[in-house]
Amino acid sequence: MKLRYASPLFLAAAVVLLTTAVASPRAKHDAATESRFLGDAEENAKQLIDQGRKIFRFDTYGDEAFWTDKLGIQQAVGSLTPRDALALGLKVDAEALSPRIVEAINGGKVNLDDPAVTLQLLEQNAVLGVVGSFEGGSLRKVGFTCALCHSTVDDSVAPGIGKRIDGLANRDLNVGAIIAAAPDLQPVVELLRLAPQNSGIGADDVRKVLESWGPGKFDAELFLDGKAFNPKQVTNGVVTATNVSGAVLIPNAQGLSGHNLHTxxxxWGTVTYWNAFVAVNELHGIGTFFDERFDDANQFPIAAAAKLGHVSVDPDEDQVTSKLAALHFYQLALPAVQPRPGTDFDPAAAARGGELFSGKANCNSCHHKPLWTEPGWNQHSADELKIDGFEADRAPGRAYRTMNLAGLFVRERGLFMSPQNKGRFYHDGRFKELLELVDSYNERFHLGLSDDEKKDLIEYLKSL
Structure with a gap:
């Protein structure tokens, strides 16, 4: 009788298959446990972006307790017609609407003079940054989110109505006028009275200040120092305006990855600092915020008196702190809008302008490619910039930040905004267009740029 032996190769393969079959469930379990223990960057990033997007768009941090319960803003919002809301710069997300409604808007079949339509838009979460709570068909509460100021739309359906663009500042939004419409401004009056110079002000005074801001501007420092107006706007030793509103242009919340200071x-600090500060002290959400620099009563009389640098709530009631990580991650993931060659800028002129940017114009000495700001401590004194220090002196660093240049073409061309709000450069928008800005640098720093060189440099700036 002849014995047959299995080949060594066959036996080895059988052992491997048997071992794999027996060990597979345990191996998979161990791998999953190990993954949770060590973490997975890709999965974590996806979760943070998803969470951060939701927070950025829809989270009020419980600020209804201030805007609704104290100021009664829901009364003003609930009485707005769609036409009024759009005139105030509020934007409508067309993707939150049904195709039938979008078709009706395009066909002019939606009554833009009916406040009931505004309420319908709020019920559908279609008004960027405005969250309404309804009970029995009536608007009971209104709160605001990051998207109110730092998102806009592409106007693809109609002016002010289109696809949402997160992170791009709303240059049409009249924040001051919206706040001024609140029935009861007494809580704001009492806060501003903490500054010695404001001891005698009333609600009408506050409304005048709020209405002086205009579209696309906000004055966060007003509620820290009580200074409503810049007495002298100075550029290169020349007074260009007096008693200018202290409000500054709303900054973009995109294209910020890799930067240090962001305002x-x-x-002030990085994005996550500003998120915490705004959520707690500007939106008046329910959360914790700490900054002992606000104890300086000379620089921040209101903040020092109201202890705005020492806001603390029970961790179980805090609606801000747990959301800062995801919000921060999402904002840093938002890329700047990318210019289109031949549409947003002239490629040939931009190529010549790029040589000037790094050479004769010396822009690259501060605006380093590809961050377009400085790696590290990116700020400069007012004296170094040869402008007034009103806004700089209101900040802890008493300086101006080297701003990110990416996406300048959006403002220069007036994309996604009303024509009258296009342009406006520098923190307070003192330069109406890029040519004014370049002219100013040319004069302040004796660059010796010709008219043709200025045009080329502008095309390069528009290409960033």
Missing amino acids: WTGG
Whole structure:
């Protein structure tokens, strides 16, 4: 009788298959446990972006307790017609609407003079940054989110109505006028009275200040120092305007990855600092915020008196702190709008302008490619910039931040905004267009640029 032996190769393969079959469930379990233990960057990033997007668009941090319960803003919002809302710069997300409604808007079949339509838009979460709570068909509460100021739409359906663009500042939004419409401004009056110079003000005074801001501007420092107006706007030793509103242009919340300081004036901190500050002290959400620099009563009389640098709530009631990580991640993931060659800028002129940017114009000494700001402590004094220090002196760093230049073409061309609000450069919008800005630098720093060189440099700026 002849014995047959299995080949060594066959036996080895059988052992491997048997071992795999037996060990597979345990191996998979161990791998999953190990993944949770060590973390997975890709999965974590996806979760943070999803969470951050939701927070950025829809989270009020419980600020209804201020805007609704104290100021009664829901009364003003609920009485707005769609036409009024659009005139105030509020934007409508067309993707939150049904195709039938979009078709009706395009066909002019929606009554833009009916406040009931505004309420319908709020019920559908279609008004960017405005969250309404309804009970029995009536608007009971209104709160605001990051998207109110830092998102707009592409106007693809109608002016002010289109696809949402997160992170791009709303240059049409009249924040001051919206706040001024609140029935009861007494809480704001009492806060501003904490500054010695404001001890005698009333609600009418506050409304005048709020209405002086205009579209696309906000004055966060007003509620820290009580200074409503810049007495002298100075550029290169020349007074260009007096008693200018202290409000600054709403900054973009996109194209910020890799930067240090993020606001117009220096020393405040990074994106996550500003998120916490705005959520707690500007939106008046329910959360914790700490900054002992606000204890300086000379620089921040209101903040020091109201202890705005020492806001603390029970961790179980805090609606801000747990959301800062995801919100921060989402904002840093938002890329700047990309210019289109031949549409948004002239490629040949931009190529010549690029040589000037790094050479004769010396722009690259501060605006380093590809961050378009400085790696590190990106701020400069008012004296170095040869402008007034009104806004700089309101910040902890008493300086101006080197701003990111990416996406300048959006403002220069007036994309996604009303024509009258296009342009406006520098923190307070003192330069109406890029040519004015370049002219100013040419004079302040004796660059010796010819008219043709200025045009080329502008095309390069528009290409960033």
